[in-house]
Amino acid sequence: MSAPGAILVITEQRDGKLNRVSYETIAAAQKIAAHTGCSVEAVVMGADVSSAANEIAAKKLAKVYQIQSPSLEQYTADGYVAALKPFLLEKSPSLVLFPHTYQVRDFAPKLALALDRPVISDVVGYKYESGKLIFTRQMFQGKFAADVSFTGEPPYFATVQAGSFRADQAENGPAPVPIETVNAAVENTSIRVKSHEIYKEAKQAVDLTQAEIIVSVGRGIKEQKNVDIAAKLAEALGGELAASRPICDAGWLPIERQIGSSGQTVSPRLYIALGISGAIQHLVGMKGSRSIIAVNKDPEAPIFDIADVAVIGNLLEIVPALTEEVKKAKAEA
């Protein structure tokens, strides 16, 4: 049995590979543990996850659990909850942290409610005030921050937004920590959803993650024909054209150009956001960019919170002027 009140990190792997945001969540757990004095443990789940478990055992943790069952080969909410519920009841952690991924959104609230607990989801930070753990999250599409606390008893559940903590700050331990195998008793018959292999659609002609310069358009572009204004800027700069989700939903640019939680996550040298308000789902896909220039007519747009350069004005006038100046500068060079 783990020490009472451990912080448990539920990591996420696919095909034996842990995602980056799992390490970000470990970094978050280690930081919180420094305040609360709890130990930090990690969980890896699947059918056979020994390589992922070994990878994470290199981190500064008290222990790693590999929760295994053939029924966990493919992710299902029923399978994961059936595996984790008895485990959490036995271990009684003080805090359970997950990365805020699409998979976690599918099962974490269900797991918590099965244990009669709430979840604070999509947290970007935490505070420790007079012995009370408070999580910070964004509300109203990033316009406000909210400090949220739990009114009841532990275990507490929270999911951590990608990019809120740094994966490279997940401290390594002096030596690999013990890995305990937990054979989860998950009946195949209790799993109500049948899921198939994940896949990518047809071909992905453009890999935005490799682009050094990205010019991205949002709703502020107003009409489909205006997308060309952004395309010309991208061309002049030698960059790629991208978009926020609403532009792709409208069919103005193909889905493969989408940046955000559903689309691609990029960190180019330069990201130019045109008419993008800065909704959380979009920011999560580009806030790691080295330099961000934002053009928007709304001075309150949340995009300006993460921009290095803010241009408050009409992009339909500014962008063509910028394209001209860029062409001039390149001709002179």
Added chain:
Amino acid sequence: MKILVCIKQVPQKDAPLKLNESGSWIREDVSYEANEPDAYALEEALRQKEKNGGEVVVLTAGPARAQQALREALAKGADRAIHLEGDEFVRLDPASTAKAIAAAVKSENFDLVFTGLQSDDFGYAQTGVLLAEVLGWPHSTIILHIAKEGDGLKLKRELEAGYFQDLEMPLPAVLTIQSGGNKLRYATLMGIKQAKNKPITKLGWADVAAAVGKNGLKIERLYIPGKQKQTEKIDGPPAEIARKLVDKLRNEMRVL
């Protein structure tokens, strides 16, 4: 198929929001609209009805003003509406909201419940998943396409980074619907007229209070987020802005 669509009314996307005096909530003297993710849930439900027949019922849990969101849904083609009316529903945590909704529809026999992915105000993305747990039904999230297959459904679910997954599941079920699977329809003039005669059942806090527990979460305070970065503003007429930007691109960011 009998489909329930849960709709939330949230402040309009570009409404200028201000904090109240105590910083505990926003000032509510703004314009409201139906949560856009929920519009995609409604659209999918209406298309399922057009394909397979049945009934689409919309529900909202919110103050009197939220009735407008129901009227718009009825105008788009929903058959009837349920208004869980009360100010108490505005700041409920997702689990309490899910329990209230389950209590409100206890006597109905829905085959499917749709919600949007998340609300644009809280953005918890939990209510649909929690509702499935309260009802004891299977669920899936971030759904783009739904097809009836025998007694159950074939679904296409969206994952991160351009990946997808196909699923099968039985009915009844709860699904949270992703945007972009369909184009949103507008209400027609005929639809708006017909909506006036469609029934809206009203329920109140008293009707569901017994099923709803204590709020498990508390908003300690709302505030304007602190700046993470130093942001430099560039002003002037477009040509001047362009020159200043090119200067930065060349000399600071070194991309020219």
